Amino acid sequence: MASTSPESAAATETDGSIQIRRLELADHERGFVSLLSQLSSCPDLTASEFAARFAELAAHGDDHVILVAEDPSAQERRILATGCLFVERKFLRGGGKVGHVEDVVVDATARGKGLGLRIVRRVVEIAREAGCYKVILDCTPELRAYYAKCGFVEKGVQMAVYF
Amino acid sequence: MASTSPESAAATETDGSIQIRRLELADHERGFVSLLSQLSSCPDLTASEFAARFAELAAHGDDHVILVAEDPSAQERRILATGCLFVERKFLRGGGKVGHVEDVVVDATARGKGLGLRIVRRVVEIAREAGCYKVILDCTPELRAYYAKCGFVEKGVQMAVYF
Numbered sequence: 001m002a003s004t005s006p007e008s009a010a011a012t013e014t015d016g017s018i019q020i021r022r023l024e025l026a027d028h029e030r031g032f033v034s035l036l037s038q039l040s041s042c043p044d045l046t047a048s049e050f051a052a053r054f055a056e057l058a059a060h061g062d063d064h065v066i067l068v069a070e071d072p073s074a075q076e077r078r079i080l081a082t083g084c085l086f087v088e089r090k091f092l093r094g095g096g097k098v099g100h101v102e103d104v105v106v107d108a109t110a111r112g113k114g115l116g117l118r119i120v121r122r123v124v125e126i127a128r129e130a131g132c133y134k135v136i137l138d139c140t141p142e143l144r145a146y147y148a149k150c151g152f153v154e155k156g157v158q159m160a161v162y163f
Numbered sequence: 164m165a166s167t168s169p170e171s172a173a174a175t176e177t178d179g180s181i182q183i184r185r186l187e188l189a190d191h192e193r194g195f196v197s198l199l200s201q202l203s204s205c206p207d208l209t210a211s212e213f214a215a216r217f218a219e220l221a222a223h224g225d226d227h228v229i230l231v232a233e234d235p236s237a238q239e240r241r242i243l244a245t246g247c248l249f250v251e252r253k254f255l256r257g258g259g260k261v262g263h264v265e266d267v268v269v270d271a272t273a274r275g276k277g278l279g280l281r282i283v284r285r286v287v288e289i290a291r292e293a294g295c296y297k298v299i300l301d302c303t304p305e306l307r308a309y310y311a312k313c314g315f316v317e318k319g320v321q322m323a324v325y326f
Contacts, residue, residue, distance in 0.1 A: 033254060043257045134325045137322050138299065152323060155301070157302060159316065160316060
């Protein structure tokens with residue numbers, strides 16, 4: 001099991017037939033990149049490009065966690081949903097840590113089953129266990145109510161410069 | 164000069180008497196933590212706590228840059244402003260990178276001199292040079308116009324869970 005942090009099994013959770021677990025290298029073959037393309041422009045990566053990025057992120061250990069949802073009993077083990085947490089270490093708040101949630105997406109064929117909420121709630125729990133004093137994310141205004149179901153409240157505006 | 168990445172001199176910029184440069188270990192003695200306390204709860208760190216966090220962040224090299232503003236000719240070399248950039252590596256966008264701007268603050272005695280804008284513009288330039296496809300930040304609605312001066316446009320809402 002080539003997860004980003006094999007020693008941390010705490011991310012794995014099974015509810016019904018769908019399992020939430022950490023990203024594995026083999027998920028490149030299970031449509032992980034194609035799933036992300038439902039969120040943003042996402043040209044496929046070659047196996048070696050995927051492996052290189054996977055290794056870069058794995059080097060962060062538990063400071064960078066990508067969760068995926070899959071049905072291990074399905075004939076074709078496609079990734080059905082994903083969400084990412086990375087931990088930022090700061091000088092303020094007594095050397096505090098902030099969890100950033102990124103790249104949450106549920107496959108169009110798997111929506112309405114609560115998979116996204118399961119992933120986000122697990123991500124929040126991981127951030128709490130890691131000692132973060134808060135966990136934050138940016139989303140469109142339409143998703144306020146969705147994230148409110150996981151305990152998020154609106155705090156500010158997101159600004160961006162695109163190059 | 165113990166900067167977070169001594170080999171990268173590109174962050175240093177001088178305009179008038181105020182210099183923008185990367186954070187140094189010695190900035191603990193120059194009021195860096197006390198400056199952050201104008202932004203958020205920020206109990207002081209001991210010298211060894213500060214050095215430990217400094218080393219953790221320096222390990223990220225150019226993926227984590229803290230800029231500070233100071234007047235090197237001043238008798239007391241206090242840090243007058245700061246801003247942080249960290250680079251997040253993704254699988255989407257062909258293995259793209261996003262710059263996150265955090266913890267921008269100008270000392271109450273040094274406001275109105277454009278120091279914050281100089282730091283944010285430099286941070287945006289570093290993100291561009293690093294190959295990021297965008298740079299993002301979260302702020303209060305009142306600061307929209309401030310960040311618009313650096314080319315930022317509103318993209319979404321920030322949501323948070325506090326523990």
